[in-house]
Amino acid sequence: MSEPRPPALEARLAVTVGRGERAFSVDAELSLEAGVLVLFGPSGAGKTVTLQALAGLVPGVRGHLRVGGEVLLDSAQRLAVPAHRRRIGYVPQQQALFPFLDVASNVAFGLPRAVRRSPRSGVGALLDELGLGALAAARPGSLSGGERQRVALGRALAVEPRLLLLDEPFASIDDEGRAALQRLLRAVIDRRGVPAVLVTHDPAEALALGDRLVRFSREKTSASAGPRALTELAGRGPVTITGLPRGPVVALGQGRARVHLEDAVLEVPEDLLGDAAGATGPLRIELP
């Protein structure tokens, strides 16, 4: 009989960054059995800071963090595993590719020196899997947004992280490339079974990729309260989104429509909006 697998992620993190009037606090509770957890909400709600706190990249984080059953942070016990020993892959929004290295060397960057120089390092296979085989010798400066994102993803995956963090991975990609990259990302993650935390402000993206969603919102009730995760929408099954529209529903053509909610912009098939298009009260959208 096999033992039950520990949950991929259990975390309660509180952190304040900056000081004085620019101080900014985040308090988030996250949990994920397996798959992809989406942190979703408007910019400025603390999603990126939460990712960086998971990776161990911001000092002074209080709370606890357990990844795959292993404790990486327990501020009550004064335990904080440093970032370079967490084995958590981090893909920042601007990719942060190393400008002085070609694509293959960027991807191989985190591997031990001996492995890096070996033809059997697995970097070649990873490049092929990500559709970067032909670009192995290219410099980051010559790549498109989608290519850069795939290099950053490959670089994080090469070291076989126990958790993958992705900050707005589709922000610098055009609409056409986005759907393809979303499929690629989901396939790559599922193939490895690596749990992931993905940040996005786009509800459609959140629903397309997340097994579990945590919604962040900007809450300015008091200086120290700051943003925190508000609601959690469970599962990839039917989801209901409610909110007060802040403007009319805009038809986008091809059966899609856009509506602005308090803290999000929603782009969905037109028929999902139903008669909400004419309504003035809170909007209720059922997503299949």
Add this chain to the structure above:
Amino acid sequence: MDADPTFPILLSLRVAATALAVVAPAGIALAFVQARRRYPLRSLVDAVVLLPLVLPPSVIGFFLVVLFGRRGPLGRLLEGALGVRVIFTPAAAVIASAVVALPLLVKTAQPAIEAVPLELEAVGRSLGLTPLAIFFRVTLPVAWRGVLAAIVLGFARALGEFGATLMFAGRVSGRTDTMPIAIFDAYQSGDDARAALYVGVLTGLSLVVVIGAAWLGPRAAAP
């Protein structure tokens, strides 16, 4: 007859190179710490590093004599433990040059290091690199131009050091007469031709260095 006319040239180059070999690693490490860490006495360290740049050379020379002189704490320590006397030796010229080169080195290297995007270092850490490995594999490959410019400018400053060297290393012909000292000596003894030789060499070298530093200098990192 006078000493070998090439001696001051070679001595100056040796002194400046040795001073930089000592002060460059320390100065670059200090620039990195000042650029990246926030700690309580940071601004005090900043001020102390800057001090040799604004103090008159005679004040620096005086401090060095007090520290390394035969009755100074470091001078006694070195003589007692190793039997080494520093004052009025080429080693004194090296120390004086190192002290005046340090501020220029740190102040030139620091902005180059500050300009390296923090995200790059953050990714490096998430990929398992220790802080030391981050410096060599991420920070330096991005900031190397500015860091090299800092070393080159520090070298030029070390080459031109005069006041503190005069007080601390003296003007022992054939032993501590670096080019700036030799110029002063030759000029005082009316040997203008000899003075002009070293003036020419120093001016030429400094010009090359300044042009080199400008070429390396702040330029946008290629994406």
